[in-house]
Amino acid sequence: MFGVEWRLVFIAKTPGCDKSSFQSLPIYGVVTRLLLLKDRMYKKALTSLTVLFFMMGFITCLNDILVPYLKAIFALTYSQAALIQFCFFAAYGLTSIPFSKLIENIGYQKGMVVGFALAALGCLLFYPAVLLHTYALFLGALFVLASGIVLLQVAANPCVSIIGPKETASSRLTMAQAFNSLGTFIAPFFGAYFILSGLTNSVYAEGVVYPYFLIAMVLIVIALVLSRLNLAGMETNAPDESTWQEVLKEKSLLFGVIGIFAYVGAEVAIGSFLVNYVMEILHVPETEAAPLIALYWGGAMIGRFIGIFTLKAFAPAKVLMVHALLSVLLLLVSMQTVGVIAIGSMVLVGLCNSIMFPTIFTLSIKGLKAGQEKKGSGLLATAILGGAVVPLLTGMLADRIGLHHAFVLPVICYTYIAWLGINHLKAR
Template identity: 55%
Template structure:
């Protein structure tokens, strides 16, 4: 079952001036930055809590399982909220829920209880899910359909800016303070309290700001009459669109691969045959992975004005497969920098898959967005699977799993993303 909705596409960018769209897009970039920042902090939490609670890789990856599992469980309710309340109010509610989740880290650390940490992460991710369901399609609708991929890629670049800055923030306030303290586990757990209270404050400030902003009205219930091939005129649901269904699989694979690689970077770089660095030092290399995605998104936004988005997506996925293969079969600096460069390949993947999958959905756009956000559960499943292989065969060899994810993305970019309706008897 998927959430249904009837948000407009063409009517939105016809009824508002370019000035309004520019202001709305500028405002929305702050959201992309914040949820990128918060999501990337998980890459710091994993090695930190793994050491604090003496966890296996599988147990440590429950952090990503709970965080991204929220996307699967909460995307449909989030879609219903957006349908009833609209994009802007959905954003405000999402920010408040995320702030509550951040505040949950304080009692979790005080109690020194890993399970409470996981509950707080789930609440936090539930708020982020609502932000994703509301903001991603909103950006797609703020302009001409043919430039949706470029527009969403540009805003996602600020998401990558958040993921680039977050490791420095986390390494300084969490890993380095813990290493310097050399204290008992309870004190080490409390190192996360200040960072997440600060994040809660920022989220609540953003919620207040967005409650006062005047963003374009999206309440109209009109189909898009000018969308390519008239696919949106078909009665039914978004599940009829083959390119959307395959796009959901693509989102699952992409998010799973990206999150899984990021989750293992600190431990991988710390291995003796790679760089042999302490956690606090290895964390300083994570920004190269996420920073590559940021740079690539700014470049990709321009490239896709001239080259078909699907072709760019396929090329990037092929390069990711090559780089991960080098990582598996090499060591030292070559292995380390090969895996870090995968971030550059990741750059345009999420926004491109997202916008390609929504092409031609018209009045089913919000429903399609909910389906795609369900697929973000790949960030819960793939890291957990790779953790199993890391526990049994080592971190380096476990990177074979993301290769399969990127191979599917190659297929989607070059063939599966072409708009088509499923034939249902």
């Protein structure tokens, strides 16, 4: 229908056309209103998705504060503390495909509303965990919270990709991810002030109750507002009769699934242990080390805003390859040095992380048929399980050889991502 409207507008703008006569036609007013309606719907959808990405980043990054906080409260080893990220990101492996099926049945908008509500429930479950002072209950609450984030991820990523031209999908998703990084930039300051500041005065975990209660209230409000918006025009009605196996047979998607696993695993492993890494090298307390996490995630935010333009100017695969190779170089420098150089090079990896997720995601689903995006998104979201596996393995390695050299696992992950970029360039 919109194709007819655009042709009519084109005719109206054609030299020699009697515009006054055309504007007098009844169809002119209808066409104008429909085009304005579509534009308003697009802006509402993109604004809603931007807020969604901000909250996802904010909540996920708070785990980097919970790791040192609960490690101190419960006197955990590195591998035990890594269970925080393991339980959070394990939700991606267990729920992504079921949630993608749910999205197929109820649509993107309702899926996002349910996701916000589920995440709010997870935040509220921190209260009984604090009352009983049980580490296992914290892990359970995190799993519920993460399940809500998974549902939001499965709905949001393909939605951003398909609401505009395919040619600018990487740039558009990078913009949305930039606001995700804004959330990750603010979260460490929030966590340091409201959570870590209570470590010196208490041996209990009550410092997390009010921050997560506040987050729950914000999520509930967002869910209510989102449920009242009319975003029906952003839904795709293309039928998808393909099986999961058929979708996964697409090599670009299969390689992308491994790429997302490697990227998220490396990024989360660094973020999870960065506070302890800074404390170990610079000999400073948690409250002084925590703001450096903000620099790590802030680099990703800046890089994503820059990436909006670089991904338009250069081939996305080439940008991905360069960022991955720089990440490998910076990690190797950090592992072989001490002091400010070791910390600075580690923090700069955040800048290189910036465009990786949206670029891998859009390159992976680019070759899928219409209607297969939901299944593809579900499989790619499942790969975020890397955020559970790689940090846990890094923690176990840190207990054996020390944290300073345990980051060899992220080096391997970024090496694969560099190969992925090279492979896409060859395919072109």
